[in-house]
Amino acid sequence: MVVKDEALLAHINRLPNGRTTLRNLTRELGSKGMRREEVERSVQRLARKGLLVELRNNTFQLASKAREFSAGTLRMHRDGFGFVILDQKPEGLEGDIFINQDDAHKAMHGDRVLVRIGRIGRDGKANGDIVRVLHRANQQMVGEFRITRRGNFVVPYDQKIKQWIEIPEGMELPPPHVNPDRVGQTEIKADKVEDINGMMVTVEVLDFPDEDANGVGRVIELLGFEDDFGVDVEIMIRKHHLPHHFPQAVLEEAHSMKRDFGPAEWEGRTDFRDYDIVTIDGESARDFDDAVWVEKLPDQSYKLQVHIADVSWYIRPGSAIDEEAMLRGTSVYFPDRAVPMLPIELSTDLCSLRPNEERLVLSALLHIDHKGQVLAQDFTRGVIRSRERMTYTNVYKLLEGTPEEQADLRDRYAPLVERFELMKELALVLNRMRSRRGSIDFDLPEPIIEFDTFGEMVGVSRGPRNIAHRLIEELMLAANEAVATHLQAKGIPSLYRIHEQPDAKRVAEFEEAASKFGVSLGMGAVPVKKYRNTQSTRDGRKIRRDIVINNPTHTVTSKNYQKLVAKIEGKPEERIVSYLMLRSLKQARYSNDNVGHFALAAPAYTHFTSPIRRYPDLIVHRILTGMRFEEEYLKQLGEDTSFSERRAAEAERELVEWKKMRFMSDRVGDHFHAMIISTTKFGFFIELEELFIEGLVPIDSLPKDRYMYNEFSRKIVGERSKRAFSVGDKVQVALVKVDLYEKRLSFMLVTQ
Secondary structure (H helix, E strand, C coil): CCCCHHHHHHHHHCCHHHEEEHHHHHHHHHCCCCCHHHHHHHHHHHHHHCCEEECCCCEEEECCCCCCEEEEEEEECCCCCEEEEECCCCCCCCCCEEECHHHHCCCCCCCEEEEEECCCCCCCCEEEEEEEEEECCCCEEEEEEEEECCEEEEEECCCCCCCCEECCCCCCCCCCCCCCCCCCCCCCCCCCHHHHCCCEEEEEEEECCCCCCCEEEEEEEEEECCCCCCHHHHHHHHHCCCCCCCCHHHHHHHHHCCCCCCHHHHCCCEECCCCCCEEEECCCCCCCCEEEEEEECCCCCEEEEEEEECHHHHCCCCCHHHHHHHHHCECEEECCEEECCCCHHHHHHHCCCCCCCEEEEEEEEEEECCCCCEEEEEEEEEEEECCEEEEHHHHHHHHHCCHHHHHHHHHHCHHHHHHHHHHHHHHHHHHHHHHHHCCCCCCCCCEEEEECCCCCEEEEEECCCCHHHHHHHHHHHHHHHHHHHHHHHHCCCCCEEEECCCCHHHHHHHHHHHHCCCCCCCCCCEEEEEEEEEEECCCCCEEEEEEEEEEHHHCCCHHHHHHHHHHHCCCCCHHHHHHHHHHHCCCCEEECCCCCECCCCECCCCCCCCCCCEHHHHHHHHHHCCCCCCHHHHHHHHHHHHHHHHHHHHHHHHHHHHHHHHHHHHHCCCEEEEEEEEEECCEEEEEECCCCCEEEEEHHHCCCCCEEEECCCCEEEECCCCCEECCCCEEEEEEEEEECCCCEEEEEECCC
C-alpha cells in the first residue's frame, strides 16, 4: 500500500502530543499493509518540509505541536549573523528567528535547518540556535579559485556563504569533458594549477564545513575569469542552481521525435489552417507558443481564438524530457540568452508556432459579448498555419504609429489590418471589464539591457509596454481565466495560479508609508493590535510612538489598490508608491487549492498559454485533455514550480543588476541628469534620465549646508539655506562609487 503524506500526518496527530518513534510508526502502519520503506521515505520527506520535527533517537513530532523546535531556511547576512525563516511560526512570533554569528556557522546560506527557538519577547522577536541541518542547499557552488600560503581554496561568489572550500592537492583541475549545453561558452582547459588562480570555477562539496573545520571539495568545472565575456551568465546559473545541462537521454528523445506532419497527426483535430491566425512576440523571441484570431459578429459580440502549442502531444508523462522539464520548472531568460525548459528541437522548432508551417495546437475558443463577458467557451485540439510572425513593434506602429509608419505597414499587412484592429478593440473591451471588477494594473517599466553587434553592453532603457503588449496580455488573460473557470466548474483537480489576500500587517505598514505621500487605500480597517516602535534620529535622540496594526482582510479589496493606482498615475510619487503597494501584496503562486487571484479580481485563474516555457501550463494542458492527477501530487507540484519560478526571477534580476553595475563601473566621475524618485532620512534616490539606472545621493554628501529629512513633507531641507529636495525634482549628479557586492551606486550632487 502506498503511504500518503497527509494520512501519515493524520495518524501521528492522533497520538499523544503528536509524537512517536520511527520504529513504532513502521510497526503501526505496517499492520495496515504499509511497507516500511514507504513509511520511512514519507517521514523523511515530511521532515525536510518541516511538517515533522526529528527530536532525538528517531523520535518525530508534528511541527505544529513541537513548540520549542521548528524547521526553516537559513538566510545569512553579510556581517556573519543570520535569520531562520520558519515554515510555521509559533504564536506570538512576529519576525524571523535571529541566529548569532557563532551559531550561524553550523550551516550555510540557503540550508534548511532545525532550530531551537528561544523565549519570544514582548516585541514578538526571538533568538534561536541551529540544532541540525535538514537539507544542504549547496551541494555545488561557484566561486573564485585562490592559491594561498595555507593551501588552495574556492571563495564562494555568493558572499552570504562565508565558509571557504578547501581544495586538496590533485583535485584542482577537472578532467577533460565536453558539455554540449554549456550556455554560450566553449570548454576551458588548463594545464597547471597556477593557470586557474583567480578564475571562476564550480566546486563539488565533498565535506561540508562545521564549527571547527573548512569544507572540502573538488573543482569540477572551469568557467573563466569574472570579466570574460559570458562568464556573468554562467556564474548566475550556478549560483542559483539552475539546471542547465540536458542529460543524454533527453537529447536522444528530442532528436528522435518525428518532424514530418500529415493527416494522420491531424485526425480528430479541428482544422484552423484557413484562418488568418498570427503570432505576436518580441523581436528577439525564438519560441512562439501562442497565436490569436478575432472576429466581430453582427450582434457586436466577438469570437476569440487563442491557439497554444500542443506541447503535451509531444511530451509523454514520465519520459526523460518530461522529467527534466519538471525539474527545471520554467525557462530562464537572461538579457542576451536563455536557459530553456525544453530542448531547442522542441522549443524553437517542433512546438514553436512558426509562420507558414503546420503546427499542432490546443485551442481556447471564446464567445465574448460587447461588455467583455464570456458567453460560451470550448476547448479543442487543432492544427494551424500561422500567417505572420508579428512583432510588438510592428503591431504598435500599425495601430498607433505615425502616418508614415502606418501607411507602410498597412500596405505590407493589408489582409490582416482589420484583424489587428479587432484585436485592439476586443482587448480594450476586456480591459474595461477587468477594471470594473477591480483588477489592478501596475504599469511599472522593466529594464532592457542594450548590446552592440559584438555583444557588449552599451546601455539600459525602459522596456516598452504599448498597445501591442497590452493586446496580447488581455487575450492571454481571457484564455487563462476561461480554462480555470471551466476546470473549476467541472470539479476537476487542477493547478491554479493563485494570488491570496494581503496580510493585515503588510497592508497596515503600507498605509503608514503611503500616508507620508498624502494617499491611502481608504479601506476603513479596524485596529486590532498596537505596539511600540522606537526610532533613532540623526543626532541620537530616541523617538517612541505607538503604531496601530490594522486587520484589513475583511475590508481591503483589489478595488482599493486599483483606485490608488489611478490616483497616483503620472505623479512624481507614482514609482515609489507603486513599489510600496507591490511590497504589501503577496506573491502569486501555483496551488491545487483555488482561492482566486486577488490582483486580477478573478475567482479562478490558471496558466495555460505558455507550455513551452512553463511546466504548470503543460500540466494544465494534460488536465484539459483528459489526464487526471491526485490532489497531493498537484499540491507538491505547485510548491515545486513556485520555487522554480522564484529562483529564475532572482537569477534574472540579479544578472540585470550586475550588468548595470559593471556598465557603470567605468563611468565613475561622469555627470548625469537625473530625477529624484524617493526621499529618506539618509538621502534621496535618483533615476538617471539617459539610462534606466537608480542610485543614492547620501544626505551627508549634500554641499554647503546641514540637511534634515522632514517626515511630514517628505522633503530634505537645508537648515540655513532652506533649499529643499523632493520627489520629482530634476538634479545633476556625478557618480562617486560603485559597490559591486551590494549592487548600489552612490552619487553626489553637482553644484548648480
